[in-house]
Amino acid sequence: MRQTDYVILGLLCEAPLTGYQIKRIIDIRFKFFWNESYGQLYPTLKRLNAVGFIEEDETVAGQGRAQKTYRITSYGIAALKEWLRAPVEKESVRLEILLKMYFSRLAPPDVMLEHLAKFQEAHARDLGVLNAFEKELKGILEQDANHADILRVIDFGQRVNTAYLDWCRETMAFLESRELQ
Amino acid sequence: MRQTDYVILGLLCEAPLTGYQIKRIIDIRFKFFWNESYGQLYPTLKRLNAVGFIEEDETVAGQGRAQKTYRITSYGIAALKEWLRAPVEKESVRLEILLKMYFSRLAPPDVMLEHLAKFQEAHARDLGVLNAFEKELKGILEQDANHADILRVIDFGQRVNTAYLDWCRETMAFLESRELQ
DNA sequence: CGGCGCATGTAACTTGTTACATGATTCC
């Protein structure tokens, strides 16, 4: 069983979803700590269906183009719970920008400044999205028992993105002051 | 050309190294933003040597078990500089602990508390290593032009790990207060 | 009627991990 399996099982635990919907949730809500491609998602859904952890939800079919909605089975829920108890295994982070920063003396300072400006822009956007999610969730905190947990995850994203932006500002100032010399 | 190529090229730009030494540097100094396995490293060294971006440094050979020290060539330096100018492409982060936190209501709170305790321990250790590096580098700041850049990378690690630890403390408190109810 | 968003899927490929094989040197 791989990590992708559990993202899917976890999301289907909340509600039945199509592969496309799962992808969208991961791209938007999980953006700052997870990613999946269609080439990974669709084959995984097929396999989870074959082993009986999820099954097709016929009730939603009909309108438009063939659309497969999946729901989790009791076996799937059991597998998810087992995984939740197991120790956290992998934590992979690969930030190319830090690699470039590390070796940056080999290029003119304004090159790195450009990279940092883009980084800043991207993470300011992420932080904006997280702030909006926080506001939205706080309004419907009582509606579901897991909302408080999700807020903890959002808080992580806010802290980390804020740290990114603080670092970025300071590093840009450092490079600008060096450029003047 | 892949990302692994440039980590190697960048490190060899500072000094000639063996594959083993490269691995050790990545495992220790780059731990908080990069990782490589031997199965990736050795074949890449072979390939970079074949295309002429690095070459064997015979001067160090002799003692002990066959030990291949590589140094970068002018073609390698050119390739590295070109990559430094190119826009930052990938930024991959996959934090299993946030996935578990997101779905954590499906397991008893003490399970998540255990995961968090381990996370806290690991990142407190990382922060300690980073603080030691900072101290060391500040003592020899003038010795090499790139030390100031490396300090910027260390600063990133310190900020992010501090954010991790703050989040962890608050999240553990949240779970503990919930457990009491 | 063209483009966009919704929607599913696969094949070829690249990337990365794990387990294993091998063996020297150093330190206790």
Place this chain on the structure above:
DNA sequence: GGAATCATGTAACAAGTTACATGCGCCG
């Protein structure tokens, strides 16, 4: 003499990306 560390390497496998193929429905 045995464990740890230094040291190199590969084969089998697992994971992940990209490009492509397909086509519906809606909006302007």
